[in-house]
Amino acid sequence: DTAVSQTPKYLVTQMGNDKSIKCEQNLGHDTMYWYKQDSKKFLKIMFSYNNKELIINETVPNRFSPKSPDKAHLNLHINSLELGDSAVYFCASSQVGRTDTQYFGPGTRLTVL
Amino acid sequence: GNSVTQMEGPVTLSEEAFLTINCTYTATGYPSLFWYVQYPGEGLQLLLKATKADDKGSNKGFEATYRKETTSFHLEKGSVQVSDSAVYFCALLLTDSWGKFQFGAGTQVVVTP
Numbered sequence: 001d002t003a004v005s006q007t008p009k010y011l012v013t014q015m016g017n018d019k020s021i022k023c024e025q026n027l028g029h030d031t032m033y034w035y036k037q038d039s040k041k042f043l044k045i046m047f048s049y050n051n052k053e054l055i056i057n058e059t060v061p062n063r064f065s066p067k068s069p070d071k072a073h074l075n076l077h078i079n080s081l082e083l084g085d086s087a088v089y090f091c092a093s094s095q096v097g098r099t100d101t102q103y104f105g106p107g108t109r110l111t112v113l
Numbered sequence: 114g115n116s117v118t119q120m121e122g123p124v125t126l127s128e129e130a131f132l133t134i135n136c137t138y139t140a141t142g143y144p145s146l147f148w149y150v151q152y153p154g155e156g157l158q159l160l161l162k163a164t165k166a167d168d169k170g171s172n173k174g175f176e177a178t179y180r181k182e183t184t185s186f187h188l189e190k191g192s193v194q195v196s197d198s199a200v201y202f203c204a205l206l207l208t209d210s211w212g213k214f215q216f217g218a219g220t221q222v223v224v225t226p
Contacts, residue, residue, distance in 0.1 A: 004156070031211070031212060033212060040218065041151075041200055041218065041219040041221070042216075042218050042219070043157075043202065043216040043219070044216070045213055045214060048211055048212055048213070050211070055211045056211055056212075056213055090156055090157070092156070092157075094212055099206070099210075099211055099212030100145055100147070100162065100164075100206050100212070101159055101162075102157075102159070102212060102214070104156030104157040104158070105156050106154070106155055106156050107155075107156055
């Protein structure tokens with residue numbers, strides 16, 4: 001069973017489009033995250049949710065909007081996509097109180113043309 | 114601010130060679146330190162961690178010691194295998210930061226037979 005899954009694995013789209021990436025975890029964790037990894041492999045946190053409540057919101061353009069319908073899901077919606085949004089986006093999860101051990105999904109490679 | 118600096122890659126070495134990846138940090142508080150590993154096409158996995166000075170984290174033959182006096186957490190393995198080829202990330206986490214990791218830029222390691 002996949003612990004943290006993301007869909008799609010690859011996403012190729014045109015500038016200006018709106019797209020979503022879905023994330024689901026079956027670990028029973030309370031906390032979920034979105035990270036962005038750029039072409040140089042630099043990894044930076046974007047958002048964190050705990051029990052559907054936004055906890056961390058880094059300096060991310062408001063074109064990016066996370067949505068957590070329940071504890072097991074954290075989706076990322078991106079409006080008006082730009083070339084600079086091209087990256088690999090990782091979802092992760094952890095237990096509350098054990099945020100030092102995060103479980104990562106396999107990533108979604110977004111390419112904006 | 115908080116930051117992690119690790120040696121640039123790629124690091125290329127032969128099977129059974131000794132591996133060292135340097136990592137230093139700056140932190141406003143007293144962080145826990147981590148090494149995560151990313152195998153090709155996969156998400157990050159926790160490799161090892163240390164939560165206080167002089168602690169040694171170890172896993173799968175890898176070791177790292179939390180050195181507060183030199184603000185370092187260098188990763189070592191005595192005899193690498195081809196399967197160790199991956200990108201290695203050093204990271205710090207401050208207490209009560211809700212899982213807001215500060216990652217280094219990653220070091221790609223390539224092990225040749």
